[in-house]
Amino acid sequence: xxxxxxxxxxxxxxxxxEMIFWTLLFPIALSIFFNLAFSGLRxxxxxxxxxxxxxxxxxxxxxxEAINSVSEGEDRIFNMIRTDLENAEKLLxxxxxxxxxxxxxxxxxxxxxxxxxxxxxxxxxxQYKQVTSTxxxxxxxxxxxxxxxxxxxxxxxxxxxSDPMGKSELDIVLNYFYALIAMTxxxxxxxxxxxxxxxxxxxxxxxxxxxxxxxxKLKSFIYSLSASxxxxxxxxxxxxxxxxxxxxxxxxxxxxxxILTTFIGSLTGISFGSFIGAVxxxxxxxxxxxxxxxxxxxxxxxxxxxxxMKYIVQTNAxxxxxxxxxxxxxxxxxxxxxxxxxxxxYTNIAGLLVFTIIFSISTYLIIRRRKYASI
Amino acid sequence: MxxxxxxxxxxxxxxxxxxxxxxxxxxxxxxxxxxxxxxxxTGFSVSKARVAFxxxxxxxxxxxxxxxLAENADFIDIEDxxxxxxxxxxxxxINYVLRIPQNFTADFMTGADPKVIKTSxxxxxxxxxxxxxxxxYLNTARMYLxxxxxxxxEKIKSQVLSDMAEETEVEMLRxxxxxxxxxxxxxxxxxxxxxxxxIIIMGVSxxxxxxxxxxxxxxNSCSPFSTTKINLQIFLSxxxxxxxxxxxxxxLSLTFAIDEIPNFNTKYYVLNSLIFALTxxxxxxxxxxxxxxxxxMIAIANVVTLGSSFISGVFIPQDLLSEGVLKIASFxxxxxxxRGNRMISMLMEKSGPVFxxxxxxxxxxxxxxxxxxxxxxIVSKKKRSV
Numbered sequence: 177x178x179x180x181x182x183x184x185x186x187x188x189x190x191x192x193x194e195m196i197f198w199t200l201l202f203p204i205a206l207s208i209f210f211n212l213a214f215s216g217l218r219x220x221x222x223x224x225x226x227x228x229x230x231x232x233x234x235x236x237x238x239x240x241e242a243i244n245s246v247s248e249g250e251d252r253i254f255n256m257i258r259t260d261l262e263n264a265e266k267l268l269x270x271x272x273x274x275x276x277x278x279x280x281x282x283x284x285x286x287x288x289x290x291x292x293x294x295x296x297x298x299x300x301x302x303q304y305k306q307v308t309s310t311x312x313x314x315x316x317x318x319x320x321x322x323x324x325x326x327x328x329x330x331x332x333x334x335x336x337x338s339d340p341m342g343k344s345e346l347d348i349v350l351n352y353f354y355a356l357i358a359m360t361x362x363x364x365x366x367x368x369x370x371x372x373x374x375x376x377x378x379x380x381x382x383x384x385x386x387x388x389x390x391x392x393k394l395k396s397f398i399y400s401l402s403a404s405x406x407x408x409x410x411x412x413x414x415x416x417x418x419x420x421x422x423x424x425x426x427x428x429x430x431x432x433x434x435i436l437t438t439f440i441g442s443l444t445g446i447s448f449g450s451f452i453g454a455v456x457x458x459x460x461x462x463x464x465x466x467x468x469x470x471x472x473x474x475x476x477x478x479x480x481x482x483x484x485m486k487y488i489v490q491t492n493a494x495x496x497x498x499x500x501x502x503x504x505x506x507x508x509x510x511x512x513x514x515x516x517x518x519x520x521x522y523t524n525i526a527g528l529l530v531f532t533i534i535f536s537i538s539t540y541l542i543i544r545r546r547k548y549a550s551i
Numbered sequence: 552m553x554x555x556x557x558x559x560x561x562x563x564x565x566x567x568x569x570x571x572x573x574x575x576x577x578x579x580x581x582x583x584x585x586x587x588x589x590x591x592x593t594g595f596s597v598s599k600a601r602v603a604f605x606x607x608x609x610x611x612x613x614x615x616x617x618x619x620l621a622e623n624a625d626f627i628d629i630e631d632x633x634x635x636x637x638x639x640x641x642x643x644x645i646n647y648v649l650r651i652p653q654n655f656t657a658d659f660m661t662g663a664d665p666k667v668i669k670t671s672x673x674x675x676x677x678x679x680x681x682x683x684x685x686x687x688y689l690n691t692a693r694m695y696l697x698x699x700x701x702x703x704x705e706k707i708k709s710q711v712l713s714d715m716a717e718e719t720e721v722e723m724l725r726x727x728x729x730x731x732x733x734x735x736x737x738x739x740x741x742x743x744x745x746x747x748x749x750i751i752i753m754g755v756s757x758x759x760x761x762x763x764x765x766x767x768x769x770x771n772s773c774s775p776f777s778t779t780k781i782n783l784q785i786f787l788s789x790x791x792x793x794x795x796x797x798x799x800x801x802x803l804s805l806t807f808a809i810d811e812i813p814n815f816n817t818k819y820y821v822l823n824s825l826i827f828a829l830t831x832x833x834x835x836x837x838x839x840x841x842x843x844x845x846x847x848m849i850a851i852a853n854v855v856t857l858g859s860s861f862i863s864g865v866f867i868p869q870d871l872l873s874e875g876v877l878k879i880a881s882f883x884x885x886x887x888x889x890r891g892n893r894m895i896s897m898l899m900e901k902s903g904p905v906f907x908x909x910x911x912x913x914x915x916x917x918x919x920x921x922x923x924x925x926x927x928x929i930v931s932k933k934k935r936s937v
Contacts, residue, residue, distance in 0.1 A: 193846075193847075194846040194847075194850070197850050198850075202850070202853065202854070205854050205857075205858065206857065209857060209858050209861035209862065210861070212861065212862050212872075212873075212876045212879075213861040213862060213866065213867050213872060213876070214867070215872075215873050215876070216867070216870075216871035216872050216873055217867065217871055220871060221643065221646075221672065221675045221676055221677065222674045222675055222676070223674055223675060223676040223678065223679050224676075253679065265724060268724055269724070276724075282720070283719060284719065284720045284721070284722060285719050285720070285721045285722070286721075286722045286723075286724050287595060287721060287722070287723060287724065288723070288724055289723075290595050290596045290597075290598065291598060292598040292600075292676050292677065292680060293676070294595070294598075294721075295597045295598040295623065295680065296676070296679065296680050296683065298597065298718075298719050298721060299623065299680070299683050299684060299687075300683070301719040302715070302717060302718055302719050303683070303687045305717045305718075305719065306687070306691065306714045306715050306717050307691070309714045309717050310691050310694055310695070310710075310711075310714045313710060313714065314694065314695065314698050314699060317699055318698060318699050318700070321698040321699070324697070324698060325698065328693075328694050328697055328698060329694070331690075332686065332690055333686075333689075333690060333693060334686060335665065335666060335667055335685065335686060335689040335690075336666065336667050336668075336669045336682055336685055336686065337666035337667070337668055337669070338668075338669055338670070338671070339650075339668045339669065339670050340670065340673070341633070341636065341637050341640065341648075341670045342637055345672075345673055346637075346640055346641045346672050346673075348641065348642070348643065351641075482582070483642070484642055486642075487638065487642040487644070490638070514637055514638075514641060515634065515637065520634065
C-alpha cells in the first residue's frame with residue numbers, strides 16, 4: 177500500500193508546475209538576484225587603495241619621501257599622481273581621486289566630500305606634521321638626540337597584533353542567503369498545505385474519496401506526506417548545491433551539519449505547512465496566502481530583505497528571535513559559519529525540533545477523526 | 552461602453568488583492584523613513600570608526616591612547632562577550648575591538664615587545680584607519696621614550712597629545728549645495744518601481760485572463776462589436792487603471808517626502824513616474840498576451856518585478872552594483888527609471904548635461920513602451936492566426 181500511494185503522490189506532485197516553481201525555481205531566481213545585487217555590498221567597506229594627487233610646490237624632500245613611502249609597494253595606502261593644481265582639480269571634480277595634497281609653505285588637503293578615505297588622507301598629513309613637531313620638541317629638550325633622531329623617525333614599529341575572532345571572514349552578504357534558504361525550507365510548507373487538502377474530506381473531492389477507502393487515515397497521510405518530503409529534500413539539496421557551487425556561497429567547514437540543518441529545516445517547513453492547512457479555515461488560496469504571509473514576515477524579521485533586521489530583533493526583542501522558526505533556521509547556518517562553538521547552533525536546532533513537534537501534534541489532533549454530516 | 556464597464560467591474564473585484572501591494576509599498580516606505588539618516592554636511596568632518604575599547608590596565612599611556620583615538624573613533628559601550636562582539640562586528644555595529652593587555656605599559660616603558668590586541672573586519676577601511684592612529688600615537692611615544700632619558704609616563708602622554716593636536720587644513724572644492732541630493736524623495740520614487748510594475752502586471756493580467764478565456768473569446772467574437780472596438784475599450788480601461796494606480800502611488804511618494812515638494816525637481820519626479828507607468832502598462836500588456844493561466848502569471852510577475860528591481864538599483868543604490876550587472880540592467884526600463892530619478896536628484900537647472908541625461912532616460916523609457924506595444928501587436932496577431 178505504501179508503495180502504491182507513494183508512487184502516485186510523487187507523480188502528481190512532480191507534475192504540478194506551480195509547486196515546483198515556488199519551492200525550487202523561485203528561490204533559485206531570488207538567489208541569483210541577491211548574488212547580482214549584493215556583490216557591491218560585500219566590497220562596500222573593504223579597503224581600496226586611495227587615489228590622490230600630489231601638487232608639490234614646496235619641493236620639500238622630507239614630505240616627498242614620506243608620501244612616496246606610503247604610495248609604493250604591496251601594502252601601500254595611496255595611488256599617488258604628481259601633477260599641477262589645475263589638472264588635480266579636474267581629476268577631483270570627476271571623482272577620479274579622493275583628495276589633493278598641496279605642499280606649499282603649509283601642507284593642505286582639498287577634497288570633495290567628507291568620508292573615510294578623505295579622513296585617512298588627513299590622518300596621514302597630520303602625522304607628518306606631528307613628527308615634525310615631535311622632533312623639534314625632542315631637540316629642544318635633549319639636543320644630544322640629534323644624531324639618533326633621523327633613525328628614530330624612520331623606524332616604524334607595529335604595535336598591533338591581530339586576533340581574528342572565529343574562523344571566518346565577516347561577510348555581511350551571507351546572512352541574506354541564509355535567510356533565503358530558511359525561506360525556501362518553509363516554502364516546503366506548500367507541500368504540507370497540499371497534503372492536508374488531499375486528506376480532509378471537506379477540502380477536496382479526492383480527499384472525500386480517500387476517506388471512504390478502507391485504509392487508516394494516518395497511514396495514508398504519512399505515506400503521501402513522505403512523497404512530499406522526498407521531493408522537498410531533493411529540491412533543497414539541489415538549491416544548496418546551486419548556492420555552493422554556482423554562486424559560491426560559503427557555509428563554513430562543517431558540511432555535514434549544514435546538510436543536516438537544511439533537512440531538519442525542510443521537515444519543520446512541511447510540518448508548518450500542514451499545521452497551517454489544518455488550522456486555517458477557508459479555501460486553498462487563503463491557506464497559501466497565510467503561508468506566504470507568515471513566511472515572508474518571518475524571513476523579513478530574520479534579515480532577508482534588510483540584513484540588519486535580524487540584529488535589531490536580536491538585541492531589542494530577543495524572545496522574538498526564538499519564537500520565529502525561520503530565524504532559528506537562518507541563525508543555525510549563521511552560527512555554523514561564524515562561531516567556533518556549537519552552543520548556539522544546538523539551541524537553534526533544538527528550537528526547530530520543538531516547533532516541528534508542536535506543528536505535527538497539533539496537525540494530528542486537528543485532522544484525526546473528523547466526521548461530516550454532509551459535505 | 553459595455554466592455555469598458557466590464558473591465559472596471561473586474562478591477563473592483565480585485566481591489567482587496569491590490570490593497571496588499573499598496574500596503575507593501577507603504578510598509579517599505581515607512582521603513583525607509585525610519586532608517587534613513589539625512590546627511591547634512593556643509594564643511595569637512597572627520598569620519599569616525601566604531602571601536603570597542605577594553606583595557607586591562609589604566610595607565611597614563613593608555614589613557615593618552617584613548618584620548619587621541621577619540622578623535623577618529625566613537626567608543627561603543629558593549630559587553631565583553633565573544634558572541635556579542637562577533638555579532639556586532641558581523642553587523643558592523645562596531646568596526647574594531649581593541650584590547651590593551653595587562654603589563655602593556657610596563658613592557659612599553661622597558662622596551663620589550665608590547666602589542667595591543669585588535670580584532671577587526673579583515674581588509675576593511677576602518678581597520679586601516681584605526682591602525683594608522685594607534686601606530687602613530689605609540690610610535691611618537693616611543694620616540695620620546697628612546698630619545699629623552701628618564702622621561703616620565705605622564706610627560707610622554709601630554710607631549711604626544713600636544714603633538715597630535717597639530718591638524719591639517721581641509722578645503723572643500725565643490726560645496727555640496729542644496730539639500731535635494733540627499734533628499735528622500737528619490738528613494739520613494741525608486742521604490743515605486745517595484746510596487747508599480749507588480750500592481751500593473753497583476754491588474755492587466757486579471758483583465759486579459761478573462762478575455763483570453765477561449766469560451767469568452769468565442770462569445771465575444773460573435774457579438775455585434777468589432778474586435779478593434781473591444782480592444783480599444785480594454786486598452787482604455789487599462790490606461791484608466793494605470794492612471795489610477797499612478798495617482799495613488801505617486802501621491803503616496805509625495806506625501807512621504809512632503810517637506811521636499813516645494814523643491815524645483817518635484818515635477819520631474821512626477822513626470823518620470825508617469826512615463827514609467829506607461830512603460831509598465833505596455834510591458835504588462837505584453838506579458839499578459841504571452842502567458843496563460845493565473846498561477847503562471849503570478850510567477851512571472853514576481854520574477855520580472857523582483858529581478859528588475861534588484862539589478863536596476865531599486866533596493867540597492869546603483870553605485871553599489873557592479874558594472875556588469877548594470878550593463879544587463881540597462882536592457883530593462885526600470886534601470887532607466889532609476890537613473891532618471893538620480894539625474895533629477897542632481898538637477899539644478901533646466902539645461903546642461905544632467906538635464907539632457909534625464910531627458911534621454913525618459914525617452915529611452917518611452918522607447919521601451921513603444922517596443923513592448925509593437926511586440927504585443929505582433930504576438931496577438933500571430934496568436935489569432937493559429
